[in-house]
Amino acid sequence: MNKNTQNKSTESPDKGKFLSKPRVFFGLTFILFSIVLTFSFVSYLMNWKADQSQAGTMLDKSIKSSNLFGKLGDWLGNIFIFESIGVASFIIAFLFLVFGMVILKKKMFKPWKTVGHSLFFICWLPILFGAITKGQGVLSGVYGYQIMDSLNAIIGSVGLWLVLVSSIALYFILEFNLRPSSIKSKLNDINESTIGKVKSMMPSSDENFEADEELIEELEAHKEETPEKIKVTEVVEKPAAKTKVPEPVSIPKGFPEVPVSADLDPIITPNNTSFEEENKTDFSQSFNLPLDTKPKVPTSTPEQAFDMSFSKPVTPPATTVAPKQDIKFNVEVAPVIDILDDADIKSQELVDKHGLYDHKLDLAKFQMPPVDLLKDYGNEEISINKEELEENKNKIVGLLKNFNVGISEIKATIGPTVTLYEIVPEAGIRVAAIKKLQDDIALNLSALGIRIIAPMPGKGTIGIEVPRKNPTMVSMRSVIASQKFQNTDMDLPVVFGKTISNEIFMADLSKMPHLLMAGATGQGKSVGINAILTSLLYKKHPSELKFVMVDPKKVELSLYSKIERHYLAKLPDAEEAIITDTNKVINTLNSLCIEMDTRYDLLKNAFCKNLKEYNKKFTERKLNPENGHRYLPYIVLVVDEFADLIMTAGKEVELPIARLAQLARAVGIHLIVATQRPSVNVITGMIKANFPARAAFRVISSVDSRTILDSPGADQLIGKGDMLYFNGNEILRLQCAFVDTPEVERLAEFIGEQKGYASAFILPEYVSEDSTSTVGAFDPNEKDALFEEAARIIVSTQQGSTSMLQRQLKLGYNRAGRIMDQLEASGIVGGFNGAKAREVLISDLHSLEQFLEDLRS
Numbered sequence: 001m002n003k004n005t006q007n008k009s010t011e012s013p014d015k016g017k018f019l020s021k022p023r024v025f026f027g028l029t030f031i032l033f034s035i036v037l038t039f040s041f042v043s044y045l046m047n048w049k050a051d052q053s054q055a056g057t058m059l060d061k062s063i064k065s066s067n068l069f070g071k072l073g074d075w076l077g078n079i080f081i082f083e084s085i086g087v088a089s090f091i092i093a094f095l096f097l098v099f100g101m102v103i104l105k106k107k108m109f110k111p112w113k114t115v116g117h118s119l120f121f122i123c124w125l126p127i128l129f130g131a132i133t134k135g136q137g138v139l140s141g142v143y144g145y146q147i148m149d150s151l152n153a154i155i156g157s158v159g160l161w162l163v164l165v166s167s168i169a170l171y172f173i174l175e176f177n178l179r180p181s182s183i184k185s186k187l188n189d190i191n192e193s194t195i196g197k198v199k200s201m202m203p204s205s206d207e208n209f210e211a212d213e214e215l216i217e218e219l220e221a222h223k224e225e226t227p228e229k230i231k232v233t234e235v236v237e238k239p240a241a242k243t244k245v246p247e248p249v250s251i252p253k254g255f256p257e258v259p260v261s262a263d264l265d266p267i268i269t270p271n272n273t274s275f276e277e278e279n280k281t282d283f284s285q286s287f288n289l290p291l292d293t294k295p296k297v298p299t300s301t302p303e304q305a306f307d308m309s310f311s312k313p314v315t316p317p318a319t320t321v322a323p324k325q326d327i328k329f330n331v332e333v334a335p336v337i338d339i340l341d342d343a344d345i346k347s348q349e350l351v352d353k354h355g356l357y358d359h360k361l362d363l364a365k366f367q368m369p370p371v372d373l374l375k376d377y378g379n380e381e382i383s384i385n386k387e388e389l390e391e392n393k394n395k396i397v398g399l400l401k402n403f404n405v406g407i408s409e410i411k412a413t414i415g416p417t418v419t420l421y422e423i424v425p426e427a428g429i430r431v432a433a434i435k436k437l438q439d440d441i442a443l444n445l446s447a448l449g450i451r452i453i454a455p456m457p458g459k460g461t462i463g464i465e466v467p468r469k470n471p472t473m474v475s476m477r478s479v480i481a482s483q484k485f486q487n488t489d490m491d492l493p494v495v496f497g498k499t500i501s502n503e504i505f506m507a508d509l510s511k512m513p514h515l516l517m518a519g520a521t522g523q524g525k526s527v528g529i530n531a532i533l534t535s536l537l538y539k540k541h542p543s544e545l546k547f548v549m550v551d552p553k554k555v556e557l558s559l560y561s562k563i564e565r566h567y568l569a570k571l572p573d574a575e576e577a578i579i580t581d582t583n584k585v586i587n588t589l590n591s592l593c594i595e596m597d598t599r600y601d602l603l604k605n606a607f608c609k610n611l612k613e614y615n616k617k618f619t620e621r622k623l624n625p626e627n628g629h630r631y632l633p634y635i636v637l638v639v640d641e642f643a644d645l646i647m648t649a650g651k652e653v654e655l656p657i658a659r660l661a662q663l664a665r666a667v668g669i670h671l672i673v674a675t676q677r678p679s680v681n682v683i684t685g686m687i688k689a690n691f692p693a694r695a696a697f698r699v700i701s702s703v704d705s706r707t708i709l710d711s712p713g714a715d716q717l718i719g720k721g722d723m724l725y726f727n728g729n730e731i732l733r734l735q736c737a738f739v740d741t742p743e744v745e746r747l748a749e750f751i752g753e754q755k756g757y758a759s760a761f762i763l764p765e766y767v768s769e770d771s772t773s774t775v776g777a778f779d780p781n782e783k784d785a786l787f788e789e790a791a792r793i794i795v796s797t798q799q800g801s802t803s804m805l806q807r808q809l810k811l812g813y814n815r816a817g818r819i820m821d822q823l824e825a826s827g828i829v830g831g832f833n834g835a836k837a838r839e840v841l842i843s844d845l846h847s848l849e850q851f852l853e854d855l856r857s
Helices: 002-046 048-054 070-103 111-133 141-176 180-201 205-225 342-354 386-402 431-435 438-445 476-480 525-537 558-567 582-606 611-619 642-648 651-663 685-689 702-709 741-752 770-774 787-797 802-809 813-826 845-856
Strands: 285-289 407-414 418-425 451-453 462-467 493-499 504-508 515-518 545-550 634-639 669-675 693-696 722-726 731-736
Touching: 002 070, 070 111, 070 141, 111 141, 386 407, 386 418, 386 438, 418 431, 438 451, 476 493, 476 525, 493 525, 493 722, 515 525, 515 702, 525 558, 525 634, 525 669, 525 731, 525 741, 545 558, 545 582, 558 741, 582 611, 582 634, 582 642, 582 651, 582 669, 582 802, 642 651, 642 669, 651 669, 651 685, 693 702, 787 802, 787 813, 787 845, 802 813
Parallel strands: 515 669, 515 693, 545 634, 634 669
Antiparallel strands: 285 407, 407 418, 418 462, 451 462, 493 504, 493 731, 693 722, 722 731
């Protein structure tokens, strides 16, 4: 017996270890697979547009993936999220975690209850996201979109949402036992416990009654003792003699119908089809091309079912409710009189005497350039070639049919350069299946620059842009002479050209607020810059706009040298306004930073948020010029070749450009930066983050397209002004307006022959760090007359700022800078410290007076 028991005792531990090893192995495997799925899904959702096409290229080493788990993560994300149930795939990863814990005998979850809840949300979540996103993106997956589309066709959008809402409501009712009787009993329990606590805290009824009697006796005694000083009467609400009492407004349930004033202008967006007619004939043509198969009747969408029009809210007049009290004291209050301060009274007197300040008075006879200076290229109507449309339609339909991609509807929109074919695929067709056929469609159509938009923003279609065989020119004259441009109220209107539907496209540079342009040589980038400058010259007076032009190539912007005394800005010691030297570019950019800081000081002292508010106050004579205030024009910095500056100067150029892009918008300084090489070492992340508006002409590779637009497409353009414009939300394809060199010369000559200012707009003087060591020894005999007063201001405020001397002593920047150099040479302030104020070396005024006395002797 002892031997047997000993044998059993020695065999049982080995047997237990053997049985436990598979359990631990499978449990940990399930948990590890759950972690892999979770991080693969998260990484796939962050980069699914770029990595989706790599799901089937597992063995191709030349293609790199940005997924945390590489191509395996892309494959898992594509299988579970895109092709299956969307974001509900995270529930599958959670179930693997639950199974692993169950195998390891970690009872953290109830297995069967957890599985039941998970299955419900696996079925419900994809349909919900499918109804919300309409199949766009990957949130719903193919399953969610197809089920949603089938339910939408069977029971309609209202029925679909009713099923979704009722199912989730039923789930919560069953899960949390939300029956009326149970809810009522819980509320009763809460009320009883709350009432018990309140009763325990309240004094007895006898104490309350005695306190009330004492309060009434005190009030009556006070009423009898002071009948003259405080007259006790009942409050009678009477409207003022000159005040019209507004009638009460009854607000019905739901959305109120509020009348909108007829004076409000309609908001016009680039995609709005209600543009005013620029010409008598509308050239935008859309054709519904019939198919052999019968098109499906589109069903109503949730947007149509729940369409609501919002109007401007109107606050109803407030009604005064008198508090409940027995005795009221009527105290006579003196009427409130609005008293204007002295500054407002003085400004109003100046306006009455001299009128509003006219910033155009210095060049009152300046004439804006006429449209006749631009060349008329004749008829620009779009010619419709129905044979070409029918041929391309048949080729597209036939090719997609060969790849088992059915189409229920196709429509064509003819633009100046390309024709947009919008197709509606049959139910169950994957969008990725059509996007992969881009090269096959281009080969079948024998066309260059096929671009597929899948899906089109705001539409349930897929767009295929096909270049036309005979494109139409878009001239600068046609867009400048349009009523849309002539009647615009934009601050800095820029007209690029025409959209794919032949509508004139404009944008406000002050709202962009900066523009980044890229394009290979000869693709229309320089013409685009000339189109932007021409738009601004045709719309803004010289007193309202100044250009800072940087042209490393020395030939592109030289045409505008004739308008130097009207529109250009330069450094005080610069001979030419158009900058070509790299060292002068660095000084100019830093000078713009000084101008930006000075303008922010002016806006702060004027209590204004932006340049428009500041100029309005100055026009109304509310700002005193003796305090340094002046009318501030917009300043537009134009850099024609940014890559050359980065190669020669590097950080010295990138840092002031990034600083201006971050801060200069509010003070009216805007940037237009163009480059031929949109590589990552030229257009860095710091620059891209501050340039939300980007224009891309044709580039060489898709990598360059992703650098400038964060998406492919610019490598598929056809050149000659064909461009993509990204405004931060969507990408628009445009045909840039063409303006030739002789047209720019005529425009510059017309402006240059008129009377201009004495010189170009002078930017603040910038002293570089290298030149600070050249400050000579201090000569007391050559010190400025305001030297001592400036020294007292600097020491009393302990702030060595040139702009502060400008404001306090009412000086120009050059004289204030010379005084600051003298203060540095004498040892009162420290050396130049970039954008920061100089260090003050003398601590108090007493020490300063002794120092000045020594200087005099």
